[in-house]
Amino acid sequence: MRAIQITEFGGPEVLRPAELPRPEPGPDEVLIEVSRAGVNYADTHQAENSYLSRSTLPMVPGGEVVGRTPDGRRVVALVGSGGYAEYATAPKAMTWDVPEEIDDVTALAMVVQGASAWVLLRRSTHMAPGESVVVHAAAGGVGSLAVQLAKAWGAGRVIATASSKEKRDLAxxxxxxxxxxxGVEDMKAALIEANEGRRVDVVLEMTGGAVTDQSLHALAPFGRLAFYGxxxxxxxxxxxxxxxxxxxTTIAGMWLAHVFRLPGDVMRTALDELFALAAEGRLRVVKGGEYGLSEARTAHEELRAxxxxxxxxLDPSR
Known part of the structure; x- marks a missing residue:
């Protein structure tokens, strides 16, 4: 099968096409013929071995896929690694059925970005109606969905940040x-000004450095900052x-992998709500681009830039 393989850690240049054997599912796994593989910022960390979980070589990167099982089920799955390929195996516990009215890109966006936005607002910050919410990187995968969810759930004021006019217009x-x-020099002052002179209640932050520092200083009493990248x-x-x-003030860290340690199927709850909002037209996935499997390096270059x-x-068929 066609796949992208990494044999040394580094930047986008280490993502190389390869012909590999089709993976064999274990007793608690399912084989998926991949129709689309998701590309996440976490994949760039996986390629350079700087992610929260360590990687081993050689490896096929990519943590999420959508496609069909041998018995015809249409599913979206978290695979950990191995997603950048024509076929992938996934744990049955991390495989969820996808309604036919939900397209591939929407399904992929919901399983990591959508679920992350859901967890950040519902559990990490416990956003309440009427509160102000800052969404950094608001044109990105998580940010673009978090903006919409915050509004749908009654946020009093949603403040987006983005690096270009086009991205700000999208937000x-x-x-x-x-x-x-x-890129504003004094992010604390800018956020307070954007909130009509008041400190902010909730911040979703994945940039690090001075952006995190200044956002923390912009919080109102009992404000919450959720750090997820x-x-x-x-x-x-x-x-x-x-x-x-x-x-x-409260600082929360969020890594989606920990959701699976919680009692109950939190992911199923999140996906059911997200798919329903998408089907109703109340939650729109911003489709940022489709690349052929052989263009994985380009996708990473664009993402990191x-x-x-x-x-x-990624489309494994080309």
């Missing part, structure tokens, strides 16, 4: 009340617990 189109330039590769300043108490919006996918 406004998706329902943000105001959009802020991500570090795209800048720069860590924020360490936080002293006493400073949290001084302002009654922040030239993309929304959801990126």
């Amino acid at each position: 406004l189109e998706l329902g943000a009340d105001v959009a802020v330039d991500a 570090m795209a800048s590769r720069r860590p924020p300043t360490p936080v002293q617990p006493a400073s949290l108490m001084a302002h009654s 922040r030239r993309t919006v929304g959801k990126l996918v």
